[in-house]
Amino acid sequence: MESREFIDMARKVLDAASGVRERAADEVTDRLSAYSPAQASALATLLSAAAASEKENSALEAELHAILELMSTGHVGLDHVSQLREIRVGELPPELREYVTDLLES
Incomplete structure (x- = not known):
């Protein structure tokens, strides 16, 4: 990915608007x-910091x-997230709790 595209993606992931962050994560x-x-x-x-x-x-x-x-690409380790x-975790809906737990146990 070209630097310009990468920077644009990073900006969207960290955007103030939750809808933009959600679409960026999907992208x-x-x-x-x-x-x-x-x-x-x-x-x-960046996504981990945003999620936190x-x-x-x-x-x-x-x-x-x-x-x-x-993480499935093999280029992301637990230290990155x-x-x-x-x-x-206790304040999340059950399905999101499982997501977080699974990621931290990877």
Whole structure:
């Protein structure tokens, strides 16, 4: 992925609007083969930080799904998504709890 596209994606992942973050997370999963190993791990780290402070469950679900997909590339390790440990799992709906638990146990 070209630098310009990568920067644009990173900006969307960190956007102030939850709808933009949600769409960006979905777009991340649509372009998995376009990322270099460094880009994949950087996006996973950004998504993890966004997820740790996410207030909207639909955006959180999209972010967690994108992280899971990025981890499947083999370029993302648990250290890249360590911010997920900041999420208060007990306050989440059951399906999101499972997502977070699965990611942290990967």
